[in-house]
Amino acid sequence: GESVGLHLPTLSVQEGDNSIINCAYSNSASDYFIWYKQESGKGPQFIIDIRSNMDKRQGQRVTVLLNKTVKHLSLQIAATQPGDSAVYFCAENGSSNTGKLIFGQGTTLQVKP
Amino acid sequence: DTEVTQTPKHLVMGMTNKKSLKCEQHMGHRAMYWYKQKAKKPPELMFVYSYEKLSINESVPSRFSPECPNSSLLNLHLHALQPEDSALYLCASSQDRTSAQETQYFGPGTRLLVL
Numbered sequence: 001g002e003s004v005g006l007h008l009p010t011l012s013v014q015e016g017d018n019s020i021i022n023c024a025y026s027n028s029a030s031d032y033f034i035w036y037k038q039e040s041g042k043g044p045q046f047i048i049d050i051r052s053n054m055d056k057r058q059g060q061r062v063t064v065l066l067n068k069t070v071k072h073l074s075l076q077i078a079a080t081q082p083g084d085s086a087v088y089f090c091a092e093n094g095s096s097n098t099g100k101l102i103f104g105q106g107t108t109l110q111v112k113p
Numbered sequence: 114d115t116e117v118t119q120t121p122k123h124l125v126m127g128m129t130n131k132k133s134l135k136c137e138q139h140m141g142h143r144a145m146y147w148y149k150q151k152a153k154k155p156p157e158l159m160f161v162y163s164y165e166k167l168s169i170n171e172s173v174p175s176r177f178s179p180e181c182p183n184s185s186l187l188n189l190h191l192h193a194l195q196p197e198d199s200a201l202y203l204c205a206s207s208q209d210r211t212s213a214q215e216t217q218y219f220g221p222g223t224r225l226l227v228l
Contacts, residue, residue: 032214043117043203043219044156051214089155093214098169099144099207101217103155 012110019077021107023090026071030092034101035064035075039086047075047088077109085111116140117220119204125226128194134223136187136204145187146217147179148203156203156219162187163209194227201225 013019025033031052036044050057050064050073057064063076073090087108091101117138126132136145144163148156161169162181176198178190187204201222207215 034216036219041224043119043201043222046216046218049216087153099146099161099163099215099217100158100169106153106155 008107009105010108010110012112013080015080015082015111015113017080019075019080019084019109021075021077021088021090021109023073023075023104024071025073025090025092025102025104027092027094027102028068028071029095030102032093033064033066033073034091035062035073036089036091037084037086038089038106044089080109080111082111082113085109117204117206117218119202119220119223121223122221123224123226125228126191126194127228128196130194131190131192133191134189134202134204134225136189136220137185138206138218138220139185140206140218141184141208142206142218143184143209144207144215145181146205146207147177147187147189148205148219150201150203150222160189191225194225196227199225199227 034049035047037047038044048059048062048064050066061078065074087106089106090104094102120135146161147159150156158171159173160179165181176193180188203222204220205217207217
């Protein structure tokens with residue numbers, strides 16, 4: 001079945017270090033992936049996306065890597081800051097053309113000062 | 114501007130009350146969504162509107178009734194809710210549902226408590 005999962009429910013990093021948040025997906029037909037950041041009491045905030053014709057995409061301090069061979073997605077955050085503390089969700093579009101996103105369970109990133 | 118607004122921010126209601134949640138976007142998006150999110154869980158899709166028509170209902174109980182008055186507005190009418198319906202209700206929008214590669218932008222949500 002379709003599922004998107006994250007390997008670790010909680011990730012704790014030191015301020016200034018790089019963070020890597022992982023996500024596994026099972027639907028090989030998915031061709032669009034999104035990372036969202038959700039701070040406490042707020043809605044999910046779009047961070048970065050990637051289409052299946054790409055392996056890597058960079059934004060400001062963030063990089064998303066897509067490995068279609070092993071169905072793996074990762075979000076790298078450079079020089080992690082306290083403001084990066086949040087829950088991070090990956091999402092995929094699945095095999096249907098309905099606009100329905102399939103979300104992973106989320107990883108909580110804790111940044112230690 | 115990728116802003117989706119939602120009102121109210123918080124809502125407390127009894128099981129016999131009728132209330133409505135409102136969502137608005139001015140990005141010209143033609144697809145709008147309602148999600149329900151429980152604590153420490155990912156958002157769960159409830160409804161999808163595409164070009165102001167309901168296109169997906171994820172088997173949501175009839176005590177939740179969506180409405181799309183125009184392309185910028187989305188409402189969720191609530192009636193006879195149960196305490197287990199307490200959650201964060203999120204609205205989202207995207208350019209066009211018919212494209213599978215569309216970014217959905219979320220609003221801040223309405224925190225609902227049913228007593």
